[in-house]
Amino acid sequence: MGQLRPPSGRRGTRVAAWGVGLRRRSCDRRAKELTVKISLGYIGAGEWGVxxxxxxIEYVRDVLGDTNVELTALCERDPARAKALAKKYHIKKLYHDLDEFARDPDINCFSVTVTPSSLVSVLPALARRNLPIFCEKPLGTSYAEAERFAAIVEACNVVGxxxxxxxIVTRFKEIIASxxxxVFVDASFFRHGRTDSLDHASDPTRREPPFVxxxxxxxxxxxxxxxGPIRDVDVTELETGWxxxxxxxxxxxxxxxPGALTILPCCGKHTESIEYHTADVSVGLLCSLYGDLDYPGKIVLTKQGREQQIIDGSIDSPRIVNEGFVDEYREFFSLVRSGGTSRSDFRSAVNSMRIAEKIEKW
Structure with missing residues (x-):
């Protein structure tokens, strides 16, 4: 196939004119997309969800100017909490019954931030509407559940x-793609004071998944x-980790x-890091953004033992942007309006659950 060329025109101006035309069409398409109303049904408005x-969602609407985003309905079992949230966030409809909520004809997409163990009842009820679904991670409590949910949700979807x-991860991915x-990838996921797995060992009736x-x-x-996809994992259990x-x-x-991943739920640090090593270049990513120690993230490029470049995350952007929540919903709303596949869809979450389950079987 020949090289793609801009349309012919006056020499010296055609490249610029072609670029302007492409940008104009892109802007026109984006403007048209934003006229499609988002009527969101939300379920799972706990502390983290709010x-x-x-x-x-409010940031996308009020700060980024996507005024056709509306929180149309809320499903919440606690009547007092539901009423308070509806008043604060101007939500028109309240439901305490899941099936009634799922059937609301005014809803054209759902956001689900319930606990993982609750997904077994929530997702099948919503999937029957065949509407786009945003679902907080993890996708259930087991590999089998994740596979089932990926199979029954056929409309466009996003896992959180x-x-x-x-x-900062987008920038890291661009760098390593070049x-x-x-030859090796080393990663760490450290927390302090997380006793989830110990709690499971002492109380096997707990419904929510353990730490991994x-x-x-x-x-x-x-x-x-x-x-890339992880083919297999071999695990050594540590005294407090893997x-x-x-x-x-x-x-x-x-x-x-080959690669390595060290997981420590109880140690002195709260950090997440990846080191990507080629034969002569190493790229390190520091990306635990919930604690102040690593915020707002950092990329370090090293060659032959010397630092070549340090790229810091944006200290000027709001945390909710740096932490990815805003772009999750921007992508989800774009899918609702125009279709397509998310960078984080249900199917891409299934193998991660398989690997997690092999590390910490429960």
Whole structure:
């Protein structure tokens, strides 16, 4: 196929004119897209949902100017809480019954931020409407559930693995895409004082998933997004954590890329990091944005033992932007209006759950 050329015209002006035309058509398409109303049905408005998800929806509408976004309906079991949230966020309709909420004809998409164990009843009820669904991670409590949910939700969908939407991660992914394949990838996911797995060991009746499936799956999913699908994992249990030897897919004819992931739920740090090593260049990503120590993230490029470049995250952007929540919803609303596939859809979440379950079977 020949090289793509701009339309003919007066010499010296045609490239600029062609570029302007492309930008104009893109802007026109975006403007037309924004005229489509988003009538969102929201379920799961707990503290986290309000602080991050409803706040992100409001940011898209009020700060970014997408005025055709509306929180149309809320499903909440606590009547007093539902009434207070409806008043604060100008939500027109309140539901306490899931089936009635799912059937509301004014809703054209759903956002789900319930607990993972509640998805087994919520997602099938909503999937029957065949409307776009945003769902907070993880996609259920097991690999089997994740596979089932990915199969029954046929409309466009997004899973809230917000690391995929960090601006600093987008930059990191662009940088490593310009490099040769890695010889090794090292990653860490550290927290302090997280006793989820110990709590499960002492109380096997707990319904919510333990630490790796519920929280550290963020890093597993981010590695699959940045590096590639994880083929297999070999796990060594530590006194308070896991050391994981990973193999990343590189196509049928290529040897898998080796890597390591250390998960510590109880240590002295709160950090998330990836180091991408080629034969002569290393790129480090520091991306734990919920604590002040690493905020707003950093990328360090090193070559032959010397730092070549340091790229800091934006200190001027609001946290809710740096933490990816705003771009999650911007992408979701774009899918509602125009269709397509998310960078973080249900299907992309399934293998991450398989790997998480192999690390911490419960």
């Amino acid at each position: 602080k991050k998800h409803i706040a992100a 693995f917000n690391r995929r939407f960090y601006p 490099l040769p394949p890695p 499936i519920g929280t550290a799956i963020h890093m597993i999913n981010l590695l699959e997004y940045a590096i 050391f994981c030897r990973l193999q990343y897919e590189r196509g049928r004819s290529a040897r898998p890329v």
